[in-house]
Amino acid sequence: MSEAAEPALGVVGAGVMGTAIAVLAIGHGIPVVLVDVSEDRLAGARRRVEAQLRHARLMGAAPAEVAAGLTTTVELAAVAGATAVVEAVTEDAEIKAKVLGEASSLVAAGTPLVSNTSGIPIGELGRLVARPDELVGIHFMNPAYLITMVEVIRSARTSDATMTAITELLARMGRRGIVVRDAPGFVTSRLLHPMINEAARLVAAGVAGAESVDDLMRGCLGHATGPLRTADMIGLDNLVDALSTLAERTGEERFQPCELLREKVAAGHLGLKSGKGFYEYEKVLT
Numbered sequence: 277m278s279e280a281a282e283p284a285l286g287v288v289g290a291g292v293m294g295t296a297i298a299v300l301a302i303g304h305g306i307p308v309v310l311v312d313v314s315e316d317r318l319a320g321a322r323r324r325v326e327a328q329l330r331h332a333r334l335m336g337a338a339p340a341e342v343a344a345g346l347t348t349t350v351e352l353a354a355v356a357g358a359t360a361v362v363e364a365v366t367e368d369a370e371i372k373a374k375v376l377g378e379a380s381s382l383v384a385a386g387t388p389l390v391s392n393t394s395g396i397p398i399g400e401l402g403r404l405v406a407r408p409d410e411l412v413g414i415h416f417m418n419p420a421y422l423i424t425m426v427e428v429i430r431s432a433r434t435s436d437a438t439m440t441a442i443t444e445l446l447a448r449m450g451r452r453g454i455v456v457r458d459a460p461g462f463v464t465s466r467l468l469h470p471m472i473n474e475a476a477r478l479v480a481a482g483v484a485g486a487e488s489v490d491d492l493m494r495g496c497l498g499h500a501t502g503p504l505r506t507a508d509m510i511g512l513d514n515l516v517d518a519l520s521t522l523a524e525r526t527g528e529e530r531f532q533p534c535e536l537l538r539e540k541v542a543a544g545h546l547g548l549k550s551g552k553g554f555y556e557y558e559k560v561l562t
């Protein structure tokens with residue numbers, strides 16, 4: 277893919293979410309510089325971006341005639357000229373705070389810094405950021421290039437100017453944000469993740485198989501995919517990290533990731549991205 281011609285959106289972390297956020301931006305004409313820690317990860321990410329861009333267009337989620345360039349790199353310094361930086365690295369407060377701190381020292385004042393964390397409070401992630409008023413949370417849903425609503429997390433320090441800038445960015449990508457206050461898990465993860473945890477506990481207890489749990493939630497309660505297929509899409513490793521974040525920050529035992537989730541992660545059964553989780557998948561694009 278070609279070099280970005282206009283200032284790019286920086287996306288740090290080229291996993292499940294970083295890739296899909298890159299697809300969303302490119303598909304709406306915004307060039308992207310995508311950063312990860314290894315060329316291997318980036319090679320896989322480039323393959324997924326191509327496949328997902330085709331998927332987005334097929335679904336009518338990205339205009340067919342619009343596309344922008346993708347640059348991939350292991351150098352965080354490449355985000356220096358970005359219009360905004362989206363952090364989508366592993367759900368680990370230390371790693372995220374460090375990445376956001378470094379990114380803030382690289383970009384020009386007035387450049388919004390966005391964390392895509394599933395539930396670590398934004399205020400907490402801003403401790404190393406040069407200008408905490410420029411930090412905001414945007415919790416993109418998975419897949420980010422198909423789901424048009426996002427959860428926007430305004431920390432106590434996020435400025436009006438930052439909110440205006442990211443509202444414009446989201447509008448350009450055809451996204452609508454609902455703004456919530458900063459809290460562990462925000463709204464969506466606080467509600468969804470314990471439901472998935474409980475669904476896994478039901479499977480572990482032998483009350484029903486994964487497919488029956490999902491069928492009941494879809495057929496009776498109108499859930500789009502069922503909690504356990506959703507878990508596979510999220511990535512069970514990410515889910516365990518996000519549940520642990522909730523447990524640590526709320527002190528509530530119910531958020532502790534259940535044994536079955538931990539066992540699957542220990543066995544490398546991470547869901548869609550590894551080919552096996554609660555379900556098995558034929559084609560894994562890494």
Ligand SMILES: NC(=O)c1ccc[n+]([C@@H]2O[C@H](COP(=O)([O-])OP(=O)(O)OC[C@H]3O[C@@H](n4cnc5c(N)ncnc54)[C@H](O)[C@@H]3O)[C@@H](O)[C@H]2O)c1
Pocket residue numbers: 288289290291292293294311312313314317364365366367368371375392393394395415416417418509510511514518
């Ligand atoms: N998976 C989901 O459905 C989902 C949905 C919404 C939000 N999120 C959040 O998005 C973030 C990313 O999740 P994911 O599912 O894409 O995880 P992932 O494990 O698929 O990808 C994380 C990526 O970050 C990279 N990374 C780690 N440290 C880095 C560093 N210092 N610099 C650059 N890259 C680094 C890893 O190499 C990896 O490629 C997490 O905070 C997660 O909670 C995930």
